[in-house]
Amino acid sequence: MPLTLSTSPLKTLGHVIKLTGSLDTQTFAQLDTELQRLDATAASLVVLDLKELNYISSAGIRVIQKGVRALAKHGGILKLFNPQPQVAKVFQVIKVLPMPIDQMFTSDDELDAYLAGIQRNSPGPGKP
Amino acid sequence: MEQILPLRSRLADLARVEAALHAFVSAGVLPSAAASEVQLVLEEAFTNIVKYAHPDGRDDHPVQVRLQATPGWLELELVDDGIAFDPFAQAVDQLDRPFAERSDGLMGVPLIKALCDEHHYARRDGHNHLRLRKRLAVR
Numbered sequence: 001m002p003l004t005l006s007t008s009p010l011k012t013l014g015h016v017i018k019l020t021g022s023l024d025t026q027t028f029a030q031l032d033t034e035l036q037r038l039d040a041t042a043a044s045l046v047v048l049d050l051k052e053l054n055y056i057s058s059a060g061i062r063v064i065q066k067g068v069r070a071l072a073k074h075g076g077i078l079k080l081f082n083p084q085p086q087v088a089k090v091f092q093v094i095k096v097l098p099m100p101i102d103q104m105f106t107s108d109d110e111l112d113a114y115l116a117g118i119q120r121n122s123p124g125p126g127k128p
Numbered sequence: 129m130e131q132i133l134p135l136r137s138r139l140a141d142l143a144r145v146e147a148a149l150h151a152f153v154s155a156g157v158l159p160s161a162a163a164s165e166v167q168l169v170l171e172e173a174f175t176n177i178v179k180y181a182h183p184d185g186r187d188d189h190p191v192q193v194r195l196q197a198t199p200g201w202l203e204l205e206l207v208d209d210g211i212a213f214d215p216f217a218q219a220v221d222q223l224d225r226p227f228a229e230r231s232d233g234l235m236g237v238p239l240i241k242a243l244c245d246e247h248h249y250a251r252r253d254g255h256n257h258l259r260l261r262k263r264l265a266v267r
Contacts, residue, residue, distance in 0.1 A: 025139050025175055055164060057171050058236035086164055093242040094235060 001055060003027035005034050013118055014045025016081075020052040023060030031060070035067040044076045045118070047111065050083040056090050080104040081111055129157045130196040137178045137208070138187035145170050148195055157197035162264055165243045166202060172236030173206050173215070173258055181210025181256065197264075204244075204260040213256055214249040215240070 001022035010016045015038055023031060038046055046067065068078045082105065083091065091104075105111040131148050135141040149167055152158035158166065174191065182189050194205040215237050241247060246261040 024171060025142065055168070057168055057175075058239060059171075059175070061235060090168070090239065093238050095238075 003030050005030055007034060007038070010045065010047055011115060011119075013115055014043050014047065014076075016047040016049050018049040018052065022055040023053060023063075024055060024057045025059040028059040028063045032063045032066065035063070035070065039067070039070045039074075039076070042074055042076070043071065045079070046071060046076065047079045047081050047105075049081045050087055051081070053087055054084065056087045058094065061090065061094055079111075079114075082106055129155055130194065133193040133195075135174075135191045135193055136187060137182055137189040137191055137210075139175065139178055141191070142171055142174060145174065145193060148193075152195065152197055152202075158202060159265055162202070162262065166204070166262060169240050169243050169260060169262070170204060170206075172240050173204075173260070176215050176236065177206060177208050177210065177213075177256070180215075181208050181213050183211065200264055202262045202264055204262070206256075206258040208256050209254060210256060212251050214251075215258070216247060216249055 001024075003022055003024075004020040006018040006020070007015055008018075017031070017034060017038075019031070021027070035046065048064070064078070064080075071078050080091070105114065129152060131151065133144055133148055135144060146167060149158065149163050149170075153160050153163050170193065174193065177191055178187075190209060192205075192207040194203075194207075196203045196205075240260065243262065244260045245263045246259075248257075248259045250257045250259075
């Protein structure tokens, strides 16, 4: 099964990558390339939207792990959003989670609340 | 229903595994809900052979994959002629370490264990035999 990626800005706070299809040994390099591209822009927040991701193997988990590490080097973070049950099961078995309690969002409201929190805590123009 | 796939040690051959699973689903001997988990198990097991069984890195070593469906069970067997390699003995349990701090080797072994009801490894006649069994939902 192929993988399709669609990257868009996430308000002014980062980027969201929507994954559609399968993240496996044949397709993981696509996500790796995209994460490296965003990392090169010093992205502070990358959200992986997993609603349309039907399948993930350890190859996909590995590239997510690589992305987490790369972003962390410059203070960036990677979050997971709304995985399908079979994908969530893979995360559970490999113990990708629990990470910090807000590492994975399962609803738009949770994601919006997280983003609102970031905006509240960010200094505005002219503020220290 | 049984199917034996004579594959080679190249990841592209996973496409043939996927096709075989579709055939099992179409024949009604493998529930489609289980097919995705079986595909994942085979991808993990086959990938480990490709990555670790042959230090020369060549992609033309033989790997035989056997799938057999019997009432209530699916049996999978992978046979290769690589170096002695028991993935269940090799895997270091890193799952208690923070995700970002783990090394990335053999990450799929916990998946194989979790998604199969039985897993067995044996070394016979210079070959690795990996046999996995998965209970199928009774209709």
